[in-house]
Amino acid sequence: MADFPSKVTTETSSPNSRSSQPGGSSLRALAAGLATPLHSSFIRSIRAVLMMAEIILGLIQWSLIASAPYTLVAAFGWVMFVAVTLWILTTILFLLILFGAQQKLTFVPWPMTVMVYHSAATVLYLSAFLANAASVQPWRITYFYNHMAAAAFFGAVVTIAYGASALFSYLDWKGDGGNAANTTVPT
Numbered sequence: 001m002a003d004f005p006s007k008v009t010t011e012t013s014s015p016n017s018r019s020s021q022p023g024g025s026s027l028r029a030l031a032a033g034l035a036t037p038l039h040s041s042f043i044r045s046i047r048a049v050l051m052m053a054e055i056i057l058g059l060i061q062w063s064l065i066a067s068a069p070y071t072l073v074a075a076f077g078w079v080m081f082v083a084v085t086l087w088i089l090t091t092i093l094f095l096l097i098l099f100g101a102q103q104k105l106t107f108v109p110w111p112m113t114v115m116v117y118h119s120a121a122t123v124l125y126l127s128a129f130l131a132n133a134a135s136v137q138p139w140r141i142t143y144f145y146n147h148m149a150a151a152a153f154f155g156a157v158v159t160i161a162y163g164a165s166a167l168f169s170y171l172d173w174k175g176d177g178g179n180a181a182n183t184t185v186p187t
Contacts, residue, residue, distance in 0.1 A: 042097055047172070050165045051094045054158055058087040061154035065132075068144035068151075075131040076148070079155065082128035086121050086162075093117065115169035122162040129155035 042048050062083035070076035093114070102110045133152040138145045 047165065047168050048094070048098075050161050050168065051090060051097075054090050054161045054165065055087065055094060057154050057158045057161065058083055058090065061151050061158060062087060064147045064151040064154065068147040073135050075135040079128045079132045079151070082124050083155070083158075086124060089117070090121070111169070111173040115166065115173045118162055118166035118169045122159065122166050125155065125159040125162050129159050 062080060065076055065080050065083065068076075070080050097114075102108075129152065132148065132155050136145065136148045136152055
C-alpha cells in the first residue's frame with residue numbers, strides 16, 4: 001500500500017493529446033502514418049513489374065494519342081478516356097500497395113479488389129485497343145498516322161500486361177483463401 005499513491009495519476013487524458021494548436025495530435029498521427037516504409041517485397045514481385053509496365057506503357061500510349069488531333073475521330077476519345085483513367089487508377093493502386101495500405105485498410109478485401117480491378121481494366125483496354133486499331137486509317141489523318149498506329153501497338157501491349165496482371169491477381173486471390181466457404185468450414 002505504500003507505493004499506491006506513486007502509481008496513481010490524476011490526468012484524464014494522455015499527455016500526447018494536448019497541443020498548443022488545435023488538431024496537433026491528428027497532424028502528428030497523419031505524419032506518422034505517412035512515414036511508413038516501402039513494401040520492398042512487392043517491388044521485387046512480378047505483379048509490381050507488370051504494374052510498372054502498365055504505368056509506363058500506358059503513359060506512352062496516351063501521350064501518343066494526345067499529341068495527335070484525337071477529337072477528329074470519336075473512337076480516339078474513348079481510347080484517350082480509358083488510357084488516362086486507367087493510368088491514373090493504376091498509379092494510385094501501385095502507390096497504395098507500395099506503401100502498405102493493406103495493413104492500414106484491413107476492411108478492404110485486397111486480393112479480390114485488385115483482381116476485379118485488373119479484370120475490368122483488361123476488358124476496358126481491350127475495347128480501347130480494338131477501337132484504336134480499327135480507327136487507324138492512313139488516308140484519313142496522314143500526318144498523325146504513325147502516332148495512332150504506335151498508340152494501337154502500345155494499347156495491345158498494355159492490354160496483355162493488364163491480362164497478365166489479372167491472371168496473377170486471380171492466382172493471388174485463390175491462394176489467399178478468397179473463397180469464404182473454404183475458410184469457414186471446420187475441419
